[in-house]
């Protein structure tokens with residue numbers, strides 16, 4: 448199998464609005480890709496991630512073929528679609544907030560904080576992995592009974608005024624603590640440090656290379672993906688020069 452893993456399979460698998468047959472086909476192709484990759488690594492082990500997953504043992508137990516395929520499937524989807532959405536969201540909000548963009552351009556050392564704030568302000572993953580209550584849980588004046596499935600809106604939590612004063616304002620020097628863009632607890636995103644680096648390097652490179660970067664379309668004409676899981680634009684046309 449050739450081609451770039453994850454792209455556009457991931458977009459089809461997590462985005463809404465795709466034909467179910469197209470989704471099933473993307474799923475089959477990604478599974479085929481994972482199986483072929485495992486065979487290649489079995490014949491030619493290296494020191495990269497998939498070989499490491501194949502070597503890993505716990506109490507004499509190893510990951511089975513289907514567990515390896517599931518792991519590769521998850522990593523490809525979680526690792527490709529999310530940073531792409533997040534970069535789009537970040538560029539969109541920087542261009543929509545020229546004063547904040549000017550601050551960042553004037554002081555590039557703000558970038559790590561800016562990335563934290565852009566993740567809080569508009570995270571690329573809308574909901575956490577589904578959780579199940581193990582006991583009755585009281586939230587406000589509502590009881591969620593034991594055994595119910597709970598779908599948490601991360602974007603909503605990250606605009607909570609009680610935790611982030613003036614939450615609807617993008618403030619690149621805010622240094623937000625306790626954002627939920629990467630989830631929380633045992634399922635906290637394993638790719639978070641990598642994703643933050645990708646965002647910092649990608650945005651720095653873009654802003655440095657193109658000082659006149661701007662929208663190439665009326666922002667009101669932009670469309671958000673019709674999905675509760677991923678939160679991103681279908682496309683973001685930009686002009687590189689004035």
Ligand code: HEM
Nearest residue numbers: 525526529530533572575576629630631634635636638642
């Ligand atoms: C800006 C980019 C990213 C965002 C916003 C993001 C966000 C998230 C969120 C919200 C979760 C669910 C956490 C929870 O339910 O508590 C998650 C899980 C996960 N993410 Fe990411 N992610 C990003 C990038 C990545 C990358 C680059 C990788 C891999 C290289 C990755 C791999 C994973 C995996 C494997 C899980 C499942 C963890 C588990 O269930 O234990 N993510 N991510």
